[in-house]
Amino acid sequence: MALNDKTAVVTGAVMGIGRAITEILLRNGAKVALLDVNETAGKDLMEVLEKQYGRERTLFLNCNVESEEQIKAAFKKVADAFGGIDILCNNAGILNESMWEKTVSINLMGVIRGTYLALEHMSKLSGGRGGVIVNTASMAGVGPLPSCPVYTATKHGVVGFTRAMAVTRAASTASGYGIRFNALCPGFVQTDLLSTIPAKLGKFCHLADMTNQLVEKIGTLTVSDVAECFLELVTDETKNGEALLFFPQGKQYVTFPSLI
């Protein structure tokens, strides 16, 4: 899939991994709508990106993925401004074991909300052009992250949701969305989310050392490493229902047990 003149939406686009994904999309010719709750940083980033990539290619929208209304309004603005949506990256996420309901609401429900509302614009069944949805899960979507059971649960949920949506597409003409669904599963990445650990571990803060040892053992990725893997999932049209696991030592498409 060539990205030239495609329209992409990235949630949690202003900082960390979302920003790197936004920039790789722009470098490859896409127009990008940046959805985020951080309005100040979002507007500053827009100024930088407009200078670098041109005025008509980016749009910042203040949008909390916990709000169906805000996502709906944002997607409509993107479709009106850019003439449709081809790519969605449900990337916004937090790690906060104390605020576990909010963690579920953003990390898992935010992905489901974003996906269902995007279908209205992207699905060929509702007049869209089809495309690809990439959800930012985590290595913690494949194996348990010590000290973060709720975060782990949300990321396992994102992987399961992504794979089920992909099977739906493959298994039924009634779900002929024309959309591929894939999940990114990076190990530890150098961002604010990682640097604010252990303050976010809540009742599991006594396991902070174990988590730090795991970070040291596995090492850390850069946001650019993640953006490169994102690009692979977007552009390779053979990829649907994949969970791409990667950390400094390597990268693999996860194989799950065959149940039938």
Ligand SMILES: NC(=O)C1=CN([C@@H]2O[C@H](COP(=O)(O)OP(=O)(O)OC[C@H]3O[C@@H](n4cnc5c(N)ncnc54)[C@H](O)[C@@H]3O)[C@@H](O)[C@H]2O)C=CC1
């Ligand atoms: N940093 C890491 O080690 C890893 C992070 N991830 C995942 O990558 C994604 C991005 O994480 P990072 O870039 O590390 O985090 P970050 O904290 O650096 O950036 C997160 C961005 O999301 C925005 N955001 C937060 N809540 C939001 C909401 N309710 N609605 C809209 N935007 C919101 C923030 O304002 C910020 O711009 C998350 O889903 C995270 O779980 C996955 C694997 C590793």
Ligand SMILES: CC/C=C\C[C@H](O)/C=C/C=C\C=C\C=C\C(=O)[C@@H](O)C/C=C\CCC(=O)O
């Ligand atoms: C601290 C959280 C920071 C970032 C969250 C982000 O999403 C990154 C997650 C990265 C790693 C996930 C790790 C998954 C680990 C496993 O699969 C486990 O099997 C390891 C279990 C125990 C390790 C204890 C040990 O033997 O050292």
